[in-house]
Amino acid sequence: MLGGEALSFGDRRQIDAALATAERVSGLSFQTYLGPAADQTRQHAIALHAKLTDPDGSVLVLCDPERRVLEIVTGQRVRTLLDDGACRLAVATMTSSFLAGDLVGGLINGIQQLGEAAYHPQMLHASGRL
Numbered sequence: 001m002l003g004g005e006a007l008s009f010g011d012r013r014q015i016d017a018a019l020a021t022a023e024r025v026s027g028l029s030f031q032t033y034l035g036p037a038a039d040q041t042r043q044h045a046i047a048l049h050a051k052l053t054d055p056d057g058s059v060l061v062l063c064d065p066e067r068r069v070l071e072i073v074t075g076q077r078v079r080t081l082l083d084d085g086a087c088r089l090a091v092a093t094m095t096s097s098f099l100a101g102d103l104v105g106g107l108i109n110g111i112q113q114l115g116e117a118a119y120h121p122q123m124l125h126a127s128g129r130l
Contacts, residue, residue, distance in 0.1 A: 007104070011104045014104060014108055015111070018107070018115075019031070019032065021115060022111050022114060022115025022118075023115070025115045025119050026081065026082075026116075026118035027118075028059055028082075028115075028118055029052065029054055029057055029058040030058070030059050030061070030111060030114070031059070031060050032061045032107060033060065033063070034064075034065070036064055036066065036067075037062060041067070041069045045072075046073055048060055048073075049075070055075045057077045057078060058074075059072065059073070059082065060072070061107065061111060063094075063107065065103055068098075070098075072087045072090065078118065082117055086117035087114070089113065090110040090111075090113045090114045090117070091110070093109050094110035097110075
């Protein structure tokens with residue numbers, strides 16, 4: 001998790017566990033940035049995403065609670081598994097929790113939702129014959 005200094009140790013552990021679960025389920029890399037974003041929040045999120053170890057296979061969730069900004073950036077390879085509709089649903093999940101005052105729960109639920117949406121089971125038989 002990038003940023004997030006204002007979170008308790010327990011909160012950070014819960015978010016880290018959600019990130020690990022999303023990674024295990026989807027095979028993708030997930031990161032969060034919780035903290036102040038630059039004025040151009042989308043560009044800031046894209047720049048942070050580009051610095052990740054594997055940007056093409058990564059998802060970045062940026063949340064600036066003070067400015068009420070939420071951005072999801074997906075890599076090129078991720079876009080084949082996680083479309084804009086799935087990201088919009090995760091944003092709706094997170095923002096509804098944020099409005100209820102549950103920042104950590106919103107992030108956890110949104111991350112889990114993204115991981116599950118990106119899950120695609122491996123095909124065992126590609127020929128289509130039985």
